[in-house]
Amino acid sequence: MNDLILSVHGLARSFNRRLVFKDLDFSVAAPGSLAITGKNGAGKSTLVKILAGIASPTKGRVTYTADGKAVDADALRERMGFVAPYLNLYEEFTAWENLAILGRIRTGTVPSAEQIGDTLRRVDLWQRRDDLVAGFSSGMKQRLKYAMAILDAPAILFLDEPTANLDADGIAIVETVVRDQQRHGILILATNDESEASWCRERIHLAGRGTDARP
Amino acid sequence: MRAVKILSVTLITLVLIGGIAIPLSPVPQSWFEFPVIPGLEDKARNILFHVPIAWTTVLAFLVSLWYGIRYLRTKDLAYDLRSVSSAGLGLMFCILATITGSLWAKFNWGSFWNWDPRETSIFVLLLIYGAYFALRSALGSDEVRARLSAVYAIIAGLTVPFFVFVLPRMVSGLHPGAKGDVEGSGPVVQFKMAPNMRVLFFAGLIGYSLLFVWLLNLRVRTAQLEERADGQSE
Amino acid sequence: MNALTQTAALVAKDVRSELRTRYALNALLMFVITSVATILFALREDPASPEVLGGMFWVVVFFSAMSGLSRIFVSEEEKGTALTLQLIARPTVVYFGKLLFNCGLTLILTTAITVLYVLIFPQFTVQSVPIFAATVVLGSLGFASAATIIAAIIAKANTRGTLYPVLSFPILIPLLMTVMKSTARALAGEPLVSALGELQVLVSYVLIMTGGSFLLFDYVWKD
Numbered sequence: 327m328n329d330l331i332l333s334v335h336g337l338a339r340s341f342n343r344r345l346v347f348k349d350l351d352f353s354v355a356a357p358g359s360l361a362i363t364g365k366n367g368a369g370k371s372t373l374v375k376i377l378a379g380i381a382s383p384t385k386g387r388v389t390y391t392a393d394g395k396a397v398d399a400d401a402l403r404e405r406m407g408f409v410a411p412y413l414n415l416y417e418e419f420t421a422w423e424n425l426a427i428l429g430r431i432r433t434g435t436v437p438s439a440e441q442i443g444d445t446l447r448r449v450d451l452w453q454r455r456d457d458l459v460a461g462f463s464s465g466m467k468q469r470l471k472y473a474m475a476i477l478d479a480p481a482i483l484f485l486d487e488p489t490a491n492l493d494a495d496g497i498a499i500v501e502t503v504v505r506d507q508q509r510h511g512i513l514i515l516a517t518n519d520e521s522e523a524s525w526c527r528e529r530i531h532l533a534g535r536g537t538d539a540r541p
Numbered sequence: 542m543r544a545v546k547i548l549s550v551t552l553i554t555l556v557l558i559g560g561i562a563i564p565l566s567p568v569p570q571s572w573f574e575f576p577v578i579p580g581l582e583d584k585a586r587n588i589l590f591h592v593p594i595a596w597t598t599v600l601a602f603l604v605s606l607w608y609g610i611r612y613l614r615t616k617d618l619a620y621d622l623r624s625v626s627s628a629g630l631g632l633m634f635c636i637l638a639t640i641t642g643s644l645w646a647k648f649n650w651g652s653f654w655n656w657d658p659r660e661t662s663i664f665v666l667l668l669i670y671g672a673y674f675a676l677r678s679a680l681g682s683d684e685v686r687a688r689l690s691a692v693y694a695i696i697a698g699l700t701v702p703f704f705v706f707v708l709p710r711m712v713s714g715l716h717p718g719a720k721g722d723v724e725g726s727g728p729v730v731q732f733k734m735a736p737n738m739r740v741l742f743f744a745g746l747i748g749y750s751l752l753f754v755w756l757l758n759l760r761v762r763t764a765q766l767e768e769r770a771d772g773q774s775e
Numbered sequence: 776m777n778a779l780t781q782t783a784a785l786v787a788k789d790v791r792s793e794l795r796t797r798y799a800l801n802a803l804l805m806f807v808i809t810s811v812a813t814i815l816f817a818l819r820e821d822p823a824s825p826e827v828l829g830g831m832f833w834v835v836v837f838f839s840a841m842s843g844l845s846r847i848f849v850s851e852e853e854k855g856t857a858l859t860l861q862l863i864a865r866p867t868v869v870y871f872g873k874l875l876f877n878c879g880l881t882l883i884l885t886t887a888i889t890v891l892y893v894l895i896f897p898q899f900t901v902q903s904v905p906i907f908a909a910t911v912v913l914g915s916l917g918f919a920s921a922a923t924i925i926a927a928i929i930a931k932a933n934t935r936g937t938l939y940p941v942l943s944f945p946i947l948i949p950l951l952m953t954v955m956k957s958t959a960r961a962l963a964g965e966p967l968v969s970a971l972g973e974l975q976v977l978v979s980y981v982l983i984m985t986g987g988s989f990l991l992f993d994y995v996w997k998d
């Protein structure tokens with residue numbers, strides 16, 4: 327999946343007839359990164375969900391192309407990573423099992439033990455690999471979400487509130503992930519923290535509470 | 542809409558007056574007499590009310606389904622409004638059809654309810670309408686409500702062929718046209734109807750259908766006005 | 776091919792999760808025992824006819840199914856993993872994975888009820904085993920196919936428990952009427968051909984429900 331390009335045309339989304347954003351047009355090409363900023367409730371999470379295909383826009387469309395050809399949703403799904411507070415992992419499984427099981431659901435092949443082990447070491451959860459996620463602290467859960475997101479070397483990585491619950495070491499891990507990602511693929515980062523936003527090369531700002539869509 | 546309104550009122554008035562006032566006679570001599578149907582007698586007049594109402598119930602369900610599908614394709618909430626308004630009217634007609642039907646059943650077949658295939662079908666339709674509104678009230682946002690209730694209506698619609706084609710073969714029925722009916726089979730409309738009665742019957746079908754169209758239009762317009770008023774007051 | 780292994784992986788995940796948490800299975804089996812016991816109390820004095828017992832069989836299936844089959848989607852929604860699943864698996868994989876899991880659960884359920892019935896009610900004599908077996912298997916698949924899509928719908932609602940039977944019952948009526956009729960035939964010991972009509976209806980019910988759900992699942996699953 328080389329030269330991945332994400333482009334957005336006339337995107338709009340409303341909830342209960344209330345417009346969150348409208349007429350969004352932008353594109354991001356690999357290698358590259360985009361920060362989405364805005365106040366609480368501006369629609370950052372809504373926008374990244376739509377970009378990742380786990381929510382539908384009210385109007386407009388999101389398209390992905392690689393090597394000049396359109397990429398379908400199923401092919402993209404296998405090469406996508408996403409870390410967000412609303413994306414939970416399975417608490418009844420161990421850290422290792424989460425990666426093995428979810429990795430297999432995502433790609434159809436079981437990730438190798440080496441791959442899982444390396445990823446867990448990267449986020450510093452190797453010692454706790456056989457503990458149930460139910461017993462993890464919130465920062466450890468956040469680290470495991472990173473492990474899941476980078477397990478298959480994603481072509482596009484979405485981060486919503488990237489440093490939530492993380493300590494200084496955790497933030498350092500995020501910074502390396504972010505740096506790696508923008509070197510090889512696309513990084514989309516939603517945040518209202520200025521220093522996090524400055525990690526990205528480009529930026530769009532969602533302007534406050536949407537206007538009313540009613541006539 | 543004005544034409545629909547006038548035509549509907551005229552036709553229903555015609556059916557009301559004709560259906561109640563035209564005398565019965567064993568051997569009809571002129572156009573203003575109905576033949577006596579043995580076993581039905583004066584009760585036959587209900588066919589001019591019950592059947593058109595039952596027909597409108599089904600029509601309302603189909604219209605609701607149709608707009609539900611339109612919503613899923615366009616995500617335009619205006620279609621959801623039409624869909625739910627139609628379902629509301631359908632529920633009303635469904636209750637009326639059940640009442641007129643069970644009264645008729647009481648006097649003709651001896652009890653209010655016999656689980657004849659058509660009775661079963663209208664009961665299920667009543668349950669579907671009830672479930673549809675229960676679902677709507679349990680869903681948070683407008684878009685989710687519109688989407689999921691449209692899907693539910695379609696899933697419910699998938700069971701319709703069973704009630705139309707299969708159920709009548711499985712359970713013996715009392716309605717004309719059902720299995721084991723001594724008068725012979727065939728749909729209700731063919732049911733030994735004198736030409737003058739048939740004219741009134743079709744006038745009823747059209748009249749009630751137009752009434753439905755008019756009421757639907759009224760409900761949609763009222764809801765749109767309410768929405769606009771809400772929007773302004775905020 | 777890929778979709779098949781992904782579906783298998785999803786089913787494996789649900790089975791493993793179920794074995795670890797016993798979210799659905801315990802509730803389901805306890806429900807079976809309680810409702811069969813209730814029937815036993817109600818019929819203590821006079822032994823019921825096979826027809827009544829045959830009808831009650833499906834009543835027990837209905838209510839037990841309503842107590843457990845919605846877990847498959849509701850638990851994902853409650854744990855906050857529904858979006859994760861949406862992110863990593865295509866809708867087709869999710870739908871068929873969940874459907875297969877529910878089919879398995881319903882088959883366990885109907886088997887358990889059959890065993891209990893045969894042990895407890897001497898009047899419940901299945902004269903035609905082929906009809907009964909076909910009815911139970913096809914009926915279970917029918918139950919699972921309708922229950923799965925309704926579960927996906929109610930998982931998004933806020934009064935899930937009560938809503939589930941309310942939404943499912945009208946959809947299940949055709950199935951219930953057919954399985955009751957064909958169970959009666961099995962108990963009366965009719966030859967297999969006489970139940971062919973009902974079995975055909977059951978097969979078409981499963982196909983229509985599965986096909987329709989498959990086409991509509993995207994709309995239910997994705998916000």
Ligand SMILES: Nc1ncnc2c1ncn2[C@@H]1O[C@H](COP(=O)(O)OP(=O)(O)OP(=O)(O)O)[C@@H](O)[C@H]1O
Nearest residue numbers: 341346364365366367368369370371372373518682
């Ligand atoms: N499921 C929903 N139902 C109704 N409204 C919603 C829903 N999800 C989001 N909204 C509305 O959409 C708007 C944008 O929400 P969103 O979560 O995208 O904001 P955000 O920019 O991510 O905010 P934050 O900085 O707090 O994370 C808000 O006004 C919110 O009320």
Ligand SMILES: [Mg+2]
Nearest residue numbers: 370371372486
């Ligand atoms: Mg957010």
